[in-house]
Amino acid sequence: MQAARQRGPQQRAIETRARILRGAGQLFADRPYDRVSIRDIQDAAGVKKGALYHHFPSKAAIAAAVVEHGFVQEAAVGQIPRLQDIVDAGMVLAYRTPRIFEVRAASRLATEQDHEFFGALWRGYIPLVADLLRQADELGELLPGVSHEETSRVWVATFTGLDLMLRNERTPGVLEKDIAAMFQILVRGVATPETINRMDITSDRGERLVKAAALEQAEAPEGQQGD
Template sequence: MGRPKQERAVQTREAILRAAAEVFDEYGYAGASVNRILERAGTTAGAMYFHFKSKEGLARAVMGAQPQTIVPLLDSQGLQRLVDITMIWSFQLQRDPLLRAGVRLATEQSGLQDATSYVEWAQIMADCLVVASDKGELQAGVDPQETAEFVVEACTGMQIYSSVTTGRQDLPERVVRMWHLLLPGIAVPAVVARTEVSPSRVRLPEHAAD
């Protein structure tokens, strides 16, 4: 009895989160009404407020869900894992409303002022670079945390530029270009040569498509 109820609660929460992501992605934080989110989710206000205390809480949950659209798709380690994060991210931004909404909310910061998602991404990337350092993939003096923060900063600006100019259609190519410029400055030559920076590495699940 307990497990089906728990499963339904998880499914309801996920449905609300996904519906909210779609609405935030389309209208931004200011333009996304609770009623519009409830209508999209096909649920009640009581159900929403059981899982999320407020519209702000829901927005923060959407921002915090960004890694779950990417990390489960990874199977590499070290520097290659970091590159793969950014490549998958570049494609998922074209197709996954949960990631797009999280990025839009984090970028706009309308009524939120929350840097948590940036900090979390920097830590995920720094962890990749620590492994890379331990494996001898990085040049001497390369600081994992500093480099990770730079990659987050670069990707943030890059996706905004790409969004304005091409609707993010050229974002994967821009990510490839970023790594071609950056890798020689942080990795030892042998690792630069073997690190794959290619959209062909990206394998996305069909159910994530719009």
């Protein structure tokens, strides 16, 4: 009985924090950081000022949490070819960005200059891509002389550039098509022909991965499902 009473406030706190992040994400998805106020976030989340500041000390802290929440670095699962992991992470992000406002908000915030969270996208993904490239090299997937660090920077920078070009494009499939074409060009420049022949770099790859993950989550036994 006591444990149940203790879980009540904790669950309410979790729900309040989620409402704040959801409300902020809806705003930041379509507005620059400087055009969103604490009061705007409070109203969008439907929470009182005290509750908001209980979870976050400032607007910057909320924005940083939105960025962290939005960039779910998926698909790095250790499959073969290892280069497929890099492609999959990008295709999932390309699929989610125009469809999920939290991801769109994270992308916008991470590419706005003069804020502490500027660059969060490439700070998170460049090391991830570089590490996967090292693994791919060890597995013989790369052409001789490919630099892991330089390639990872070009890879993430090119993705970021396309995302910026299509920031206001909401038509499903447009970003995925361009990102898939980009990946096909990049992979041809670094991978062996044998590796390329084993890879899936089609524009609907991200959609298929997201739907497969959702189906797997729905079918998981109770107690094994993720948050």
